[in-house]
Amino acid sequence: MAAARPPGRLLLEGIQNALDASAMEVSVELFPDGCVIEDDAIAGFADERLVYTVFLSDKPDEPTKRGRMGRGLKELIASMDGARVETVGTTVTFDDAGRHVARNQRTRGTRLELDRTFSAPELDEAERLLRLVVPPRGTTLKVNARPVRRPRLHLVLSPVDLETVVVRDEVERVVERDTSVSLYAPRRGEEGHLFEMGIPIGPLGTPWHVDVGQRIPLGEGRDRPPERWLLRLKTILVENLIHRYLDRRELRADWVQEVIAGGRLEARTLDAYVSAVFPRGAVLSSGSRANDRARQIGAHVVDVATMPRGVAQTLKRVLESSDAYVKRRATEFGSTPVVPDATQAAFGELVRWLARQIAGSVVRVEFFRAEPTADGLMEDATTDTAARLVRFNVLGGLRFDDPFDPTTLGVVLHELAHLDTPEHDRRFIDRLQFLAGAVARLSSEEGPRLVERFYAGVGKRDPDTVVGPIPPRFATTDDVTEVRGDATEPASGAPPADPDVPSDVS
Ligand SMILES: Nc1ncnc2c1ncn2[C@@H]1O[C@H](COP(=O)(O)OP(=O)(O)OP(=O)(O)O)[C@@H](O)[C@H]1O
Ligand SMILES: [Mg+2]
Incomplete structure (x- = not known):
């Protein structure tokens, strides 16, 4: 079973032990036919039986010691073809003939020599994994003689209440305990990983390395905590980082989505998420x-x-x-229909006429009265695309007496663009641009008459204005026939038709 674990993971057991023994220098050398792990921990092994007795551990049962099962070293040795453990005063050798113990003159630290052939990809992968380690401050870790650089510390969350592992009556138990969680910027080419006191456990999907300052509950292979525990950790990260460290893009990442779906976020955090995303x-x-x-x-x-x-x-x-x-x-709008006055009615007629001229559409125009909503929103106009109905709010900011006021004309074009699509999407933008262009052209060609048309409808701005018949090109569009029936619609609030203006466009 142990031999099936990736070589890098097995070698991490040796590094874990050296760090637990408070070594200041740890080195790993990888060769095609074996590897050597050496540390300078003062004491070495307290008892030679710790080298070969499965489930024997002499670590104080503290959540801040990485080892707890008494099996990591034995798994590492068992998955090799041969091994030598040279520690203070004692050397234990494992070879084809079995196990041999001899005295030695070593005064400090431990050297593990492991024999087994490794393929080139296995060696590369092992080196990559070993270089992920975050060595404790003050400890040097070298892999193939090159020091492993500590990643840049981004921030520390503390205290963080997380489940950890203690051993009571020889049984591993999960208990809650306050710890600190350190976030590091991954070194070049690395993806965000979970770490147990500097030992990499597995990819986490986060933009940082997340190093937990105490034992993490882990199953066989030590490469994955239970999903429930992971969700709790990620939830804590989102809770603590959402306001400053998670931008909109990161909030859409899978690991954050998992947290959202997990449903454990406080309402306040969820609100922050929604307003950011x-x-x-x-x-x-x-x-x-x-x-x-x-x-x-x-x-x-x-x-x-x-x-x-x-x-x-x-x-x-x-x-x-x-x-x-x-x-x-x-x-909220409590929108009440309104019978338009003469100015509004003339405005409505102009909108209907413009709709035919530039949008090629027959529309109904209605007016309503609606106060601003509680959140201060004031609706100037709405368009029901399916019903081809444009409605204007008489309490809104539109200048019914001056439809060529840029804001007002802009809203009209916006509503006419909605006859194509209710969305504010690409298609809408294209349509709105087209309508703006069309109305600009219409104004340049027919400007004065356009204005005359409107004031004729209002019928009171300048009584001396003589309004002639509408120029033929305005009156003979294809939809004129449709419009005839339309003109009798009560909802349009049409003013009495001017006898001089053809009824189809009144
Ligand atoms: N490099 C070392 N220096 C000093 N003592 C060590 C070293 N490596 C291992 N030991 C001792 O050997 C014991 C057994 O190590 P092993 O890795 O098998 O178990 P563990 O670290 O206690 O638990 P785990 O199985 O969770 O790793 C350790 O508890 C420790 O006392
Ligand atoms: Mg160990």
């Missing part, structure tokens, strides 16, 4: 009608189909659905 006014998608309507009245609809189930489930705690949003806003 989604635009203001985000709602969760529901039915397509509700989504369209929500977009029209200013919401940003987030498609739940594109997110993991658990994430959507959690976000429901802090985000409204488009459906709920539309209902809430409808009551």
